Amino acid sequence: MEGNKVTIKDVARLAGTSIATVSNVLNGTGRVAEATKQKINRIIEELEFAPSTAARNLRDKRSSLIAVIVPYMETGKLMDNPFYWQLVAGIEEGARSKRLQIILVGVEPDETFSFVRERQIDGLIVIGAIQGSEIMSRIERLSIPVVFVDSYLQNDRLPHISLDDELGGYIGTKHLISLGHRNIVLLSGKLSEKGVNYYRWLGYCRALAEAGIAPREELVLQEPVSALSGYRVAGKIAAQLSEASAVFCLSDVAAIGLLKGLYDLGISVPQQLSVVGFDNSLQASYTIPALTTVHQDIAQKGQRAIKQLIQLMDGEPVEQQHIVLGVELVVRQSSASIQF
Amino acid sequence: MEGNKVTIKDVARLAGTSIATVSNVLNGTGRVAEATKQKINRIIEELEFAPSTAARNLRDKRSSLIAVIVPYMETGKLMDNPFYWQLVAGIEEGARSKRLQIILVGVEPDETFSFVRERQIDGLIVIGAIQGSEIMSRIERLSIPVVFVDSYLQNDRLPHISLDDELGGYIGTKHLISLGHRNIVLLSGKLSEKGVNYYRWLGYCRALAEAGIAPREELVLQEPVSALSGYRVAGKIAAQLSEASAVFCLSDVAAIGLLKGLYDLGISVPQQLSVVGFDNSLQASYTIPALTTVHQDIAQKGQRAIKQLIQLMDGEPVEQQHIVLGVELVVRQSSASIQF
DNA sequence: GCCTCCAAATAAAACGTTTCATCATTAATA
DNA sequence: TATTAATGATGAAACGTTTTATTTGGAGGC
Structure with missing residues (x-):
């Protein structure tokens, strides 16, 4: 009062x-x-x-506010993949330690960014932007420090943190191939947008090519990234793709749905079908059977993003514009040698 | 440029x-x-x-910024339970539709809130505050609109959105009792802090009492809310609590860990042990077996919170200070009649 | 032609800081 | 003792809005 x-x-x-x-x-x-x-x-x-921060902001033309742009779904909510939460948690941690605050903005790919200028946002972290989307040119005109995460851009000079997605796709696939699998279903998101899924798919193709396996288009399923998609795909595989002996899901959530779908259909994993996920999310080790998956350090992704953004904001030169984090295969129980 | x-x-x-x-x-x-x-x-x-928002803020003494206070873990990161992500997603959705922006603040229970005054935050949503914590008096002195979520306060006049936790604890327990279980383990968070876990525990006790079952202290396990806790508890149950025929987990994440732990020990669910969760999180229908759980509408919780906060900020009278959302039992496959 | 009234437009103050240039005081040096 | 240097403190401008009270310029009424 x-x-x-x-x-x-x-x-x-x-x-x-x-x-x-x-x-x-x-x-x-x-x-x-x-x-x-x-x-x-x-x-x-x-x-x-x-x-008063307002007075300071006015005086200094800064806001000590950074915005994190998270994509949202058709339902109008933020993406429900817990992956984003982990990412944001990493970002928040880094920001908090620098006494910066983050504002969380759900944004549709081509939405306007006027709030950035209005609020004099000091920095921007954009998650999952894709080549050619309107977003890119908008952002460039803002001329504030921006770090992209999991984004694929034509312009390689823009700072971004990403994953070696191609390698991830490759090692996941190669793992299955080394277990004797040849008919490997790829459960992916949209490939038309050249995002992370696209590059993982490239890795998948490379591994196949290397093994002399002809890629078959009908084995590549493009579905929304969700557990439900995975669940539904189980039915599709049972009905139409009985020759498949393995499924590589480009996200853990989809893999979790798939495991459940297969379970409900009485298809045993890994005996009848091997399943490999992607992300090594918190849930991955708790699935039944435990999920073999391509690991990425999500929290670190967020931390690196905020760290680089802060450097940019401080005007320090950034050592590397484009940081590519490594991937690693984590073998658990959902994948096994093909049974004859 | x-x-x-x-x-x-x-x-x-x-x-x-x-x-x-x-x-x-x-x-x-x-x-x-x-x-x-x-x-x-x-x-x-x-x-x-x-x-310039800064100039406006200075002039108007408002920021059109609302802060969402999310608790964080000992590791310094935001709580990793995806529950929070769903909640925040609900809040963000409501805020976006009103052209408000939310700033996400990880905060330790007793941390200072100076940023609220500094930034002239217009409204606050506090998640999971507990009675008697220093936080409460701090917040009261701020004298800005605040809505609590999942918080238990001595002061009932403060606006808050919560769940009928007691009822949730009751129906989950009652469900198990009606299936013939009498030795029901409760896997809970800390009970000393009178938060959601405490009230769910009260419901558990009520159901037991109603059925004439004497509560046994050693059946109530207080563990951090996480999948790992659930996993570990499986071992404990097998070793020390072999008379238990059911476990009621006060969060789905813990239940997921438990299911996995039991699976690894070769204990079959629900034949040997029934498991019930709490939250009906996105993952709940994808566990194996699918998780019987107490449903709550998390997104709605967030939406109601932001809606009420906006009313408060607009100076409109709020119809109800304390909104209690309902719970509902969702029976799936992880619970069954006790086997003799 | 004078007065009143109204619409449209504006000058200026206020919001709470930071910082630059200046000033006063004391200490150090020649 | 006279000059310079250093320290400590300050006045005032500037940041970009919103808003209140005021001014301007006609149009209408008599």
């Missing part, structure tokens, strides 16, 4: 100094006598004075 | 009017001739003028 907000003026008045001096104490700038400093600090404490 | 930001002055100059008029056009206030309005709008478009 306390009526009106206490301002720097109140502090100055009570301390018997000028507001400039208070400001100096606040920011550790200029020279202030120790005694004065102490006195002012005491009064600040007493009054519970908190400097 | 473009050098400096374009301000309302630039617009006024080019339109040959005063900035006051431009401001009026911007906000639809005052009277301004149609021709002038058109001209100004054209110029705004042309210049891509975006009014």
